[in-house]
Amino acid sequence: MCDQTFLVNVFGSCDKCFKQRALRPVFKKSQQLSYCSVCAEIMATDGLHENETLASLKSEAESLKGKLEEERAKLHDVELHQVAERVEALGQFVMKTRRTLKGHGNKVLCMDWCKDKRRIVSSSQDGKVIVWDSFTTNKEHAVTMPCTWVMACAYAPSGCAIACGGLDNKCSVYPLTFDKNENMAAKKKSVAMHTNYLSACSFTNSDMQILTASGDGTCALWDVESGQLLQSFHGHGADVLCLDLAPSETGNTFVSGGCDKKAMVWDMRSGQCIQAFETHESDINSVRYYPSGDAFASGSDDATCRLYDLRADREVAIYSKESIIFGASSVDFSLSGRLLFAGYNDYTINVWDVLKGSRVSILFGHENRVSTLRVSPDGTAFCSGSWDHTLRVWA
Amino acid sequence: MSGKVTTGSDIGQARRAVEQLRMEAGIDRVKVSKAAADLLQFCTEQAKSDPFLVGIPAATNPFKEKKPCAIL
Numbered sequence: 517m518c519d520q521t522f523l524v525n526v527f528g529s530c531d532k533c534f535k536q537r538a539l540r541p542v543f544k545k546s547q548q549l550s551y552c553s554v555c556a557e558i559m560a561t562d563g564l565h566e567n568e569t570l571a572s573l574k575s576e577a578e579s580l581k582g583k584l585e586e587e588r589a590k591l592h593d594v595e596l597h598q599v600a601e602r603v604e605a606l607g608q609f610v611m612k613t614r615r616t617l618k619g620h621g622n623k624v625l626c627m628d629w630c631k632d633k634r635r636i637v638s639s640s641q642d643g644k645v646i647v648w649d650s651f652t653t654n655k656e657h658a659v660t661m662p663c664t665w666v667m668a669c670a671y672a673p674s675g676c677a678i679a680c681g682g683l684d685n686k687c688s689v690y691p692l693t694f695d696k697n698e699n700m701a702a703k704k705k706s707v708a709m710h711t712n713y714l715s716a717c718s719f720t721n722s723d724m725q726i727l728t729a730s731g732d733g734t735c736a737l738w739d740v741e742s743g744q745l746l747q748s749f750h751g752h753g754a755d756v757l758c759l760d761l762a763p764s765e766t767g768n769t770f771v772s773g774g775c776d777k778k779a780m781v782w783d784m785r786s787g788q789c790i791q792a793f794e795t796h797e798s799d800i801n802s803v804r805y806y807p808s809g810d811a812f813a814s815g816s817d818d819a820t821c822r823l824y825d826l827r828a829d830r831e832v833a834i835y836s837k838e839s840i841i842f843g844a845s846s847v848d849f850s851l852s853g854r855l856l857f858a859g860y861n862d863y864t865i866n867v868w869d870v871l872k873g874s875r876v877s878i879l880f881g882h883e884n885r886v887s888t889l890r891v892s893p894d895g896t897a898f899c900s901g902s903w904d905h906t907l908r909v910w911a
Numbered sequence: 912m913s914g915k916v917t918t919g920s921d922i923g924q925a926r927r928a929v930e931q932l933r934m935e936a937g938i939d940r941v942k943v944s945k946a947a948a949d950l951l952q953f954c955t956e957q958a959k960s961d962p963f964l965v966g967i968p969a970a971t972n973p974f975k976e977k978k979p980c981a982i983l
């Protein structure tokens with residue numbers, strides 16, 4: 517079980533008894549209030565009908581789950597690949613490694629592109645975070661974190677800072693400076709604090725806010741400048757391994773995936789879970805929104821990638837083959853959403869036709885697990901990072 | 912894990928789960944045929960600007976090798 521003793525560290529006056537206490541969010545008729553723990557417990561048992569025992573609530577939950585499945589099944593009139601039959605098949609793809617970035621001393625765990633479509637930040641098990649120029653393969657910056665297993669890293673939208681974290685349970689922001697005399701580590705700012713490892717982080721539309729996911733089972737939104745917790749997202753029953761923000765046109769939501777096999781879509785403002793999907797058979801390692809924002813893909817240890825449509829509220833495609841038995845660690849879409857690139861633990865990268873459900877290409881090159889994969893912001897290339905200590909840029 | 916006594920927090924958790932499920936069951940859904948058609952439409956519209964599908968010439972792709980140039 518995950519460590520769910522992480523409560524919102526907000527102190528203030530309780531909305532019910534007005535005493536100055538540690539507050540937690542409660543929902544009353546889908547409105548969010550802040551109650552102290554005493555009032556929250558009272559509210560939980562308030563208005564309890566005579567027969568409303570734990571058992572009756574559990575059975576109501578089960579019947580609601582069944583009803584949810586029924587509602588979803590009613591709209592399942594056709595499969596995506598059937599609708600996609602009228603679309604032209606894709607031609608042959610020639611994708612090769614165009615650049616190999618060498619320099620990490622141990623497994624590469626995470627990477628992210630800068631919006632300038634050129635720079636890449638990557639983090640590794642040995643605690644090093646490196647910023648590369650992918651055109652020249654030169655290293656521009658390097659930071660040594662105080663912890664090993666830096667599992668998450670992200671580039672700020674402005675290109676002026678990077679965020680990273682891992683076993684230190686924190687997310688730290690480093691402003692990037694080209695001044696040779698300045699020590700990057702000196703300007704480090706600790707932004708997020710979790711009670712377990714940091715598994716993923718991402719800046720929102722600006723350099724001012726960061727969204728984090730953690731092994732403590734929660735996601736959280738932080739203000740970078742003050743380090744204040746703005747919103748926390750509780751609902752996963754185990755470690756959260758990945759998250760992705762919706763493309764900006766579609767509003768304030770994000771999707772997260774975890775060891776509880778669930779992918780959950782959250783409203784960033786209210787902290788509520790809007791939709792949840794539980795069809796994977798093992799940990800979800802990676803989630804990525806479809807470019808239109810109406811769907812998202814997930815990669816899991818059950819060796820499949822799946823596409824979930826948010827408006828149909830169900831899984832609409834599975835990308836799998838009997839010959840693929842190793843988990844998918846990382847997924848990303850091409851610019852149009854027609855191709856899904858997925859990195860696997862069997863050292864390969866499979867390219868899937870999203871609409872038809874078939875595999876288009878298989879890429880070899882890495883000498884160990886592919887742990888991270890991202891398409892560049894202009895879609896001209898994608899970069900993969902691996903446990904073989906290298907990153908490769910493919911085009 | 913659950914003892915004979917049901918604590919307030921167990922019931923609280925169960926109630927939250929039931930409320931969450933009620934909310935999820937009540938959202939508006941679209942038929943898969945419509946949702947799939949929209950995904951298709953987005954794909955075909957964006958396909959022209961997808962470098963992996965259209966293939967941009969080696970000269971403009973910063974990662975691909977340019978043709979060797981002669982030194983005059």
